[in-house]
Amino acid sequence: MEAEKKKKLQSKGWVVGDVDEFLDLDQADLEIIDMKLALADIIVQKRKAQKMTQAKLAEALGSSQSRIAKVEHGDPSVSLELMMKALIGLGSSRQEIGRAIG
Template identity: 50%
Template sequence: MEPAKIKRLEDKGWKLGSASEFLELSPEKSILIDIKLGLSLNLKERRQRLMTQAELAEKINSSQPRIAKAENGDDLVSIE
């Protein structure tokens, strides 16, 4: 964001910061979220080059909805 716009917003009482600051995340939680996001994006990019969600699910004895959840970073899918 351009400095002039930041100044205008701050002059009007807005406080600018990161999502982590807004959500009051600990540094550890913020890092974990970054890792999970990176893993889900990488999974999706790599899978799209090779096969469909259904094909991947069949190969790993899972389901297509579970693959979709993993690719979207759903909290119900663990990184383990």
């Protein structure tokens, strides 16, 4: 946001901040979110490269299609464990996973 616009809003009583402040996220939270989104992107790419549906991946993992959809969208309710299980099930190596989360 432009400094002038921010100053104008503040002068009228508005509180100006960013998403992390609003959601009270610390640096660790932001890093975890970035990692989960990176992993989700890799899961989608690998699944599509193998011409696999969400339902087929879910079946292979003993999960549900709706859960895989949540995995692929980085839903906060999805555990990192399930994301890792999906990646391993799609043939990812530890090195690939490590590169994905940087």
